[in-house]
Amino acid sequence: MTDLSYTSPRSGSRTANILLRWALYIMLGLFALFYLMPLFVMVITSFKSLDEIRTGDLISLPREVTFDAWRTAWSGACTGIQCEGVRPFFWNSVLIAIPAVLISTLIGALNGYVVAQWRFKGANLFFALMLFGCFIPFQVVLLPMARMLGLMGMAGTIPGLIFVHVIYGLGFTTLFFRNYYVSIPSELTKAAKVDGAGFFRIFWSIFLPLSLPIIVVTVIWQFTQIWNDFLFGVSFSQAGTQPVTVALNNIVNSTTGVKAYNVDMAAAIIAALPTLFVYVVAGKYFVRGLTAGSVKG
Amino acid sequence: MTKWLEEHMPKLVLAPSFIVVLIFVYGFIAWTAWVSLTRSRLLPRYEIDGFIQYDRLFASPRWDTAFTNLFVFGFLFIVIAMILGLILAILLDQNIRTEGAIRTIYLYPMALSMIVTGTAWKWILNPGLGLEATVRGWGFEDFTFNWLVDPDMAIYTVVIAAIWQSSGFVMALFLAGLRSVDQEIIKAAQVDGIPTWRVYTAIIIPAMAPIFLSAFIVLSHLAIKSFDLVIALTGGGPGYATDLPATYMYTMAFSRGDIGQAASSAMIMMMVVFTIVVPYLYSELRTKDD
Numbered sequence: 155m156t157d158l159s160y161t162s163p164r165s166g167s168r169t170a171n172i173l174l175r176w177a178l179y180i181m182l183g184l185f186a187l188f189y190l191m192p193l194f195v196m197v198i199t200s201f202k203s204l205d206e207i208r209t210g211d212l213i214s215l216p217r218e219v220t221f222d223a224w225r226t227a228w229s230g231a232c233t234g235i236q237c238e239g240v241r242p243f244f245w246n247s248v249l250i251a252i253p254a255v256l257i258s259t260l261i262g263a264l265n266g267y268v269v270a271q272w273r274f275k276g277a278n279l280f281f282a283l284m285l286f287g288c289f290i291p292f293q294v295v296l297l298p299m300a301r302m303l304g305l306m307g308m309a310g311t312i313p314g315l316i317f318v319h320v321i322y323g324l325g326f327t328t329l330f331f332r333n334y335y336v337s338i339p340s341e342l343t344k345a346a347k348v349d350g351a352g353f354f355r356i357f358w359s360i361f362l363p364l365s366l367p368i369i370v371v372t373v374i375w376q377f378t379q380i381w382n383d384f385l386f387g388v389s390f391s392q393a394g395t396q397p398v399t400v401a402l403n404n405i406v407n408s409t410t411g412v413k414a415y416n417v418d419m420a421a422a423i424i425a426a427l428p429t430l431f432v433y434v435v436a437g438k439y440f441v442r443g444l445t446a447g448s449v450k451g
Numbered sequence: 452m453t454k455w456l457e458e459h460m461p462k463l464v465l466a467p468s469f470i471v472v473l474i475f476v477y478g479f480i481a482w483t484a485w486v487s488l489t490r491s492r493l494l495p496r497y498e499i500d501g502f503i504q505y506d507r508l509f510a511s512p513r514w515d516t517a518f519t520n521l522f523v524f525g526f527l528f529i530v531i532a533m534i535l536g537l538i539l540a541i542l543l544d545q546n547i548r549t550e551g552a553i554r555t556i557y558l559y560p561m562a563l564s565m566i567v568t569g570t571a572w573k574w575i576l577n578p579g580l581g582l583e584a585t586v587r588g589w590g591f592e593d594f595t596f597n598w599l600v601d602p603d604m605a606i607y608t609v610v611i612a613a614i615w616q617s618s619g620f621v622m623a624l625f626l627a628g629l630r631s632v633d634q635e636i637i638k639a640a641q642v643d644g645i646p647t648w649r650v651y652t653a654i655i656i657p658a659m660a661p662i663f664l665s666a667f668i669v670l671s672h673l674a675i676k677s678f679d680l681v682i683a684l685t686g687g688g689p690g691y692a693t694d695l696p697a698t699y700m701y702t703m704a705f706s707r708g709d710i711g712q713a714a715s716s717a718m719i720m721m722m723v724v725f726t727i728v729v730p731y732l733y734s735e736l737r738t739k740d741d
Contacts, residue, residue, distance in 0.1 A: 178542060178547075179547075181542060182542055182547065182553055185557065186553060186557070188615070189556050189557055189615070191575075192568075192571040192572065193571075195571065195574065195575055196574070199574065207580065208580065211584065211585035211588045212581055212582060212584070261467075264464050265465060265468050268461045268464050268465050269465075274461060274462065277461075280465055280468075280469055283469075283473075283476075284472055286732065289672065289725075290480065290721060290724065291675055291676055291697070291717070291724050293696075293697055293700045293720055293721075294480050294483050294718065294720065294721045295475065295476065295480070296704060296713075297486070297495075297704055297710060297717070298478075298479040298482040298483060299475070299479065300704075301495075302475075302479075321471055321475050324471070324472070325472075328468070352457055352460070353457065353461065353464075378562060381564070382563070382564035382565070382566075383564075384678070384679040384682070385678055385679065385697075388682075389705065399679070402564075402567070402570065403566050403570075403682060406570050406573070407683075415577075415580070418574065419570075422566075422567045422570040423567075425564060425566070426562075426563050426567045429563065430559065430562055433558075433559055433562035434555075437555055440562065441558065441623050444561065444620055444623065445627060
């Protein structure tokens with residue numbers, strides 16, 4: 155910790171220091187308000203009636219709390235011609251995210267294990283190719299992917315979306331596990347080989363038990379990415395298989411009928427809840443994934 | 452047979468991923484590159500016809516707006532998010548008792564989908580009922596804030612929402628960086644009576660150069676890929692005033708049925724990404740091999 159304001163021998167008198175601390179806390183508080191304000195506005199708007207929204211202001215608390223908007227958002231709001239709320243799309247997202255997260259994490263773990271511990275000619279090239287793949291703008295694969303899904307008979311289906319998320323998640327999951335396993339001494343693998351343990355045995359009994367932290371990081375990273383995805387969802391789904399982000403956008407930007415801002419806000423909060431929940435319970439691992447994705451090595 | 456299998460198991464495990472990456476990343480990029488050189492419209496055609504799509508692209512006023520927006524948006528987003536992130540990190544690094552809670556608050560937007568962020572800000576910036584109406588209600592009758600519907604200003608609303616979403620993440624990166632600076636040097640500087648601000652500008656910030664680079668790479672990557680945010684916040688409008696290359700590509704591919712334009716704009720996006728990322732990845736991989 156760089157506690158400069160307190161330890162510097164040249165810093166001024168005690169009162170000046172106390173004033174400085176106050177200023178510091180006030181600034182931190184103002185920034186906290188800036189980050190919290192949109193969430194606060196969303197929550198209070200979702201509990202207001204439309205009449206109150208039209209007459210009241212953005213940050214005043216609801217005079218009368220109503221759950222109507224939440225009910226409509228969950229099971230009645232219209233996304234285009236369908237009027238079933240976000241509920242079916244929420245479950246679509248669950249059905250897409252869970253298998254895609256599990257499969258991409260498992261393959262990533264095996265890939266990372268090979269690249270880090272079973273070095274052979276070409277393993278580094280493989281890793282470089284994968285790493286590179288993490289950075290491509292997905293627009294460059296959208297068109298051929300749409301055709302490929304059509305050829306495979308998976309266009310507009312949930313398995314198709316799972317497939318896409320697994321493929322383009324592999325780069326990051328491999329990267330996470332590789333960087334984790336590379337710090338485990340290779341003597342461990344060698345000793346196990348001498349004792350007659352095979353490839354999978356070593357992975358299963360030595361590496362997997364050590365991997366809990368990186369599994370948590372990877373699962374959270376992948377879940378957040380896939381749950382929050384919009385580009386693949388909007389490009390490769392059709393009516394009925396859309397993920398919740400696409401449904402939310404359709405509700406908010408539908409041009410028919412009266413604009414129900416309270417329903418928009420409730421739907422947005424519903425779409426955000428799973429990742430917010432993960433963030434609140436496992437924030438430490440979420441941050442670790444974010445920084446691992448950007449600061450490698 | 453078992454012996455052979457055991458010996459080649461690592462390669463066999465990697466093989467499927469290797470093939471998948473070759474096809475679905477590199478093969479697909481090649482496909483897009485190829486099609487960008489043809490006269491494809493609604494359906495792809497495979498006779499190469501030079502750079503006609505790129506000529507069309509750069510002659511299109513809509514692409515011109517999208518490409519300019521990318522640089523306006525990208526520049527403001529990256530610079531402001533970095534400055535804000537650095538300030539927040541330095542403020543939080545002063546032995547704050549409630550640091551954990553404050554950090555959680557600053558960083559939570561990063562867990563949200565850009566569609567959620569766009570929806571929230573679209574409501575806040577709504578001229579009729581949002582911030583503008585609220586401030587007028589407080590008695591400032593002449594207050595106007597209609598950037599969302601002003602073609603000249605709408606792109607800045609995207610900047611605001613993007614900064615709100617990502618600056619906490621930059622803060623987390625910088626905070627980790629501040630704490631990795633050698634404490635002995637800082638103590639020595641303090642003993643020598645060097646003022647606090649000089650300790651930051653002369654010692655700590657220069658020592659964090661690699662973190663600045665990482666933050667820059669991540670933010671520019673986010674900026675180029677920002678598609679969801681524009682769709683949810685402005686829908687590319689008013690008109691096409693807030694189009695970005697990503698939304699241009701999507702419109703051409705899925706609503707205009709102009710595959711040639713979609714492919715060529717995607718290729719330009721990739722080139723922009725690569726000019727930023729390739730030198731970075733190259734240096735990363737090289738230092739690791741040493």
